[in-house]
Structure formats: structure tokens, C-alpha cells
Amino acid sequence: MGYCGLALRTYDSGEYRFVGGQLKRSKKAVTIRGLNKNHNHDLKNIFKGAATRAAATAGPLQNFYQARIAKGMKPPMARLTLARKIAAITLLVWKKGVRFDAEQLKQQAA
Numbered sequence: 003m004g005y006c007g008l009a010l011r012t013y014d015s016g017e018y019r020f021v022g023g024q025l026k027r028s029k030k031a032v033t034i035r036g037l038n039k040n041h042n043h044d045l046k047n048i049f050k051g052a053a054t055r056a057a058a059t060a061g062p063l064q065n066f067y068q069a070r071i072a073k074g075m076k077p078p079m080a081r082l083t084l085a086r087k088i089a090a091i092t093l094l095v096w097k098k099g100v101r102f103d104a105e106q107l108k109q110q111a112a
Contacts, residue, residue, distance in 0.1 A: 049086075050081070052085065053067075053085035054081060056084060056088065057080070057081055061104075062104035063088070066084060066087060066107055067080050067083075067084045091107075
């Protein structure tokens with residue numbers, strides 16, 4: 003997903019800290035700073051556009067998107083998740099030469 007610009011960029015200013023003279027791992031969660039900057043802009047636009055279209059068009063991908071919304075995910079994050087799913091499906095189809103099976107999408111969403 004990194005090449006497409008759909009990978010999350012995280013930031014951590016200090017994974018470890020000193021507590022009572024001992025080095026301890028920080029319990030502070032890693033901060034998410036958005037999507038990665040070094041990517042192919044055309045691919046990112048293609049997958050984001052495909053996700054926007056799929057979210058608005060009836061079918062298994064819209065059902066995937068609606069399931070994320072129903073679980074409380076905000077629409078922009080649900081579209082990003084859908085864009086990642088489309089990118090993963092595209093890579094699978096391209097690398098392994100398999101056909102898209104909407105039933106597998108339903109199994110993964112469950």
C-alpha cells in the first residue's frame with residue numbers, strides 16, 4: 003500500500019523513557035500522522051477514485067463500505083479502507099492471475 007500512498011505514516015518521539023533510573027518502554031500509543039508522502043500520485047488517485055465510485059455504486063464493494071460505516075467508522079476512513087481493499091484485490095489478481103470473488107470479500111468482512 004505504501005507505493006500507492008495508502009499506507010499510514012506513524013510517528014513516535016520516544017519509544018523508551020527513564021523511570022526511576024530504569025529504561026522502560028513508553029505506554030504512549032504511536033501517533034498516526036496521515037498517509038505516506040513518497041508514493042505514486044496517479045495510483046493513489048486511481049484507487050481513491052475507485053473507492054469513491056464503489057462506495058456509491060451497488061455491489062459487494064459498497065456492501066463492504068457500508069459494513070464499515072455501520073461499525074462506526076467515519077466515511078473518509080471507510081473510503082480509505084475500501085481503497086486499500088481494492089488495491090489489495092488488484093495486486094492479488096495481477097500477481098496470481100485469479101479472478102475476483104465477491105464471496106471471499108464477504109468472508110473477510112465478517
